[in-house]
Amino acid sequence: MQFFRKQFPILLAFAMGMTMFIREFVPAKIATDLYEGFTKWAIVIVGFSAVFAILSLLHHHVNRVRRKVPGYGYSMVTIIAFIQMLLLGLIFSVRPGTPVGWEYWWLFVPMQATMFATLAFFIASAAFRAFRARTWEALALLIAGLLVMIGRVPIGEFISPYLSDFAGWIMNNPNMAGLRGVVLGVALAQIAISVRIIFGIERTYMGGGD
Amino acid sequence: MKNNLSQAAIFFVLLFALSLAGFAQEPEELPPAAGDPSEIAALQDADIVIGLEEEEPEVPVTTVPLPSGVTLRDLPNDDGTGLYLTWEAFPEESPELTYTAYLAETPNGPWLEAGSIAGNESYMEDHGHYFPIFYWFKKSREAKLHHVLLVQDVATGEFDAKGNAIRLPEPEGFTVRPNVGPKNKDGRPIEPGIIDPDTGEEKVSTKLVEIQPRTIGELYVKLEARLGDATAEYPEVLSATARENWFDVSKTNMLILAVLFGATVLYFISRARRDPNLFIRKINGLDAVDEAIGRATEMGKPILYLNGMSSLADLSTLAALNILGRVARRVANYESTLVVPCRDPIVLTVAQEIVKAGFADAGRPDAYNEDNIFFLTEDQFSYAAAVCGIMMRDKPAANFFMGYYYAESLILAETGASTGAIQIAGTDAVTQLPFFVTTCDYTLIGEELYAASAYLSREPLVLGSLKGQDMAKLFMMVVILIGTLLVTFGMSFVKDLFKALG
Amino acid sequence: MENEAKRNFLELFLLLDRRIIYTLVALAVAIPLIWPIGLPIRITPEVQSVFDKIENLPEGSNIMMSADFDPASQPELYPMMKAVMRHIARKKHKLAITVLWPNGPNLVAQCIEEVKEEYPNWRSGDDFVFLGYQVGGTIVIIGVGNSFVETFPKDYYGNATSTMPVIKNFNRLGQADYMIMFEAGNSGDWWIVYGTEVHDVEVGGGVTAVVAPQYYPYLQAKQLNGIIGGLKGAAEYEMLMEHPDMAVAAMDSQSMVHALLFVAIVLANIFAFALAIQKRNAARREK
């Protein structure tokens, strides 16, 4: 029993990882069948994990209501909203022209869009009160930021085409060079993590579950 | 420091040794590159003669240059559904000259057009995926000398209800296996052209019947050259068998680099387990952290520490928790309190353990107060607003923003800056770094956060990966320098080695 | 020495009350919306190359589209997607649409309804197939690379995809002549790494301004053929389409707010710097 709890998942991860890695270097038909088969199965598994994510969110809010945690009224709202959306969705489907489609467009979109639109006000107050060139690096950042901010907008192009050309130059050259260094670093980090997962050294993704 | 560079040198030598080996291994017998002199001469004379005679120009007899050295072989690096024709190219071939290949299953059977190319395109170096050794080692010397015409899975296409091809003229004699489509109630596959139960007559189904690319097996191919309306056929009918290849030679560079890099990471992780103090350069971000703690504790004001908005599955959250341990040890022997509001319940429990251990290490287990490390809320913006509330109320002298952040980072950093606190940030969220840099006194950028956590915790997994990635960066820098140097002097050899042909 | 009453102008500016700043921003947005200025919009090469690619493709060629965003970036990417979809409907290209972010499908469905009003004979099944949303992110990209029908047996509306005319010669990502992806995060990297690089498909990126800079390394490495960046990119595309719409209408306000923020940051830094010098001189005078 202990084997299935500890060793088997690690062996399975190693076997799956190696097969799917080696398969990449084999052009034969069996390799493409393996690739397509794994993808079809993975989509079903991911479907269940998505349902699990929603159930655990619901579980969390139901607990808050049951234990009368302060602010459990908000959780009641979430649960009620969830149930009515699910029922209407299952009966009438979710596309525009159905109750869910209506709620999506007139309740969900405005709320989420506005939540992020509030950030514009915070940027404005930060512009007045917080964005300081505290160090030489911050000064370089601010100068580049201001040039791009004004150069990439019609008013900048109106003031002088050189301003917008220079903003374009910043985007295509220093910005590109800097972020390419970051992309190369991130790619290496991703590969390092993949190696650790396949060789069973990294197990956080397995999660507790016991 | 010395041994790190020596290791890099070994990899470097190994890679070059490999590429020299590539030189030695001559690809399968390729015909000599020299064009057939008589053909070219005939072509040039014809042009001059016509130009000279001024009176009534008789109809110019265009002789179509017949390709020479034509061979047909199984297409490498594919799943057994392709062959390729190759022949020498003439020095300058006009685009009007087109080569067409016809194929059949019997030497004189019905011929089916299998593809055509113009005179000045589709050379061997254009198909790097199928001819990697040529691309890597011989491209610079033998450019534009070998034409290639691919003969690949011919019988794709759609069949209508009656089973006859819609797109491709299908002479009989071809064996075609439509793949097994949907089955009806009693499990029999639904063939095109089923009887419609309601109306009784034949129902034309537009069902996609996906044709398996036929495993070509033994095939006969003939090549025809055409210039204007004059055509010439290569006398001999060639034949070859397509085979399923089991190793994609064009991905050898990727395989070697992946194995090398994987081995490096594993090697350094095992070394980090034996000797935790592998060398890592001084991270001046950590001095900024100590200095901020010092100034904050002088004023006796609290210190605020955030572990980011993401869960334990995120590397930067783990790094943030490592740095929290050090901050806790430093704050322990002063009077000021350490406030850690959390967004993720699991991160909360880990943070509590780390701070308790930190205070214990510093010999002040009594100073640890669990209420200072608490769960706020999981909603992104309410969490940010609640933290701003703490900043305004308790006026902490130092704010630490470590871990992964989303759009709300601006709200936190701006409120913190306006309270005049010293702020240190560390994140790998590229989109949020600009706001931290302009509003904080010091920012750990991207991988510096991981390096700081490796520097502090000396945890083999993080330390080993970091050193492994460093070796790969060293290798990249060296190859970029050499590759660019060679390329500016016209030798693209090193650069080609790193082209993803797969 | 300085008493509260005689606080000089520098400090006043730096401690400007938040409510004043907010009203300034709100005005800078509202006024140009009511009285538009009509500043000319300049086309950047990154947007031009995406437009030219779709314009020069022969009629009826296959285009893959992926809308990976949610209402949080709807104000930026919705006008962009609508302009590109209008262009594809006008050129009568075959279109296949997938959505990788869970909250996104209804935005695409709404956009299709609006484009259908302008192009009534643009029909699902014949001219486009809205494959809808499938869980899995990268796995869906790999699945779409293998076969649409197996990854999306039913499209968003519930029709079977296997019998759709548009699917007949457009059933894999590899069969696409071009791809346009609308990204609000790094799922665009997944499309490049697991989709277009593997199947050798040219791809253009319609991205929110937040992540636009991160796509320039792909542009220089020719893994992307163009970038439509933020609402400004959407406005440029609308101008290229000669069909100004929501994005173009917003450009004047965008300019005004940017000008306001530009001035604010510059002045704030200058005043803060001047204030610091003043304090240091005052401190030195005391010693």
Next chain:
Amino acid sequence: MLNLAILLQAESHLLPWQQSMADFFTGDTMVSIGTWIAAGLTLVMFSFIYKDNALFRLGEHLYLGISAGYLMSLYFFNNMKPVFIYQLLPWLDPKFGTPEGSTLNLWVLIPGVLGFFILLRLVPGLGWLSRTTFAFYIGGFTGISLSKVFSGLLLPQFYATIDVIPYMVTSGPDFVKLLNALVLFVGALSVLVYFFFSVEHRGFVGGVARIGVYTLMVAFGATFGYTIMARVSLLIGRMQFLMFDWINAEIIQRLAVIFRGG
């Protein structure tokens, strides 16, 4: 309820009752009701600027519930039904028997069981079963990503960095092109040096690292400028909605109609 949902016909030919429902929900009355509710919610969410208040938290939780309900029915329609349920019980598909119908595919049972193990995490004591599923899925996916990150991300970006000088120089001797090439080449290399942790940043290496930092700062400057543009666009989008779709359409036009009509 399961059958009712399955009775839904395809979009191209909606059932009569669906067509009337669609007309109702996209009709004028529902649009103007929707506009008023949306405007109200927009103002509620904007109230967050002043301070985090109860109404904002209510809105946030309402939005969480709606999104979760929408996702659950979406997963059912787009994922569970066509890819799993119909493969297991094809006769549930209203189009069964026709070419568009689904066919029995028992292979789907294996991922189905593995997926069910994940749901067992909700049951205390059975959670460890889900480790096999994670091992299968994440192990396999990691193998794929290990090779694809090389061929799709690392090598092309690395190749483009070496290719920088010729890519610029070959297109004609032009000072700007050469300058750009140098900026790209030196910038990318110096950023790599900055993120190199095995050598102390002193002397020459320190100098190159500083160039790296400043290149990064200009790159972050570009991100800074563009992020401001993004947030401002979001605000303009919402103001456009409030001013045109709500105030103008719902208030001014209606008043105008009353005055002209009266």
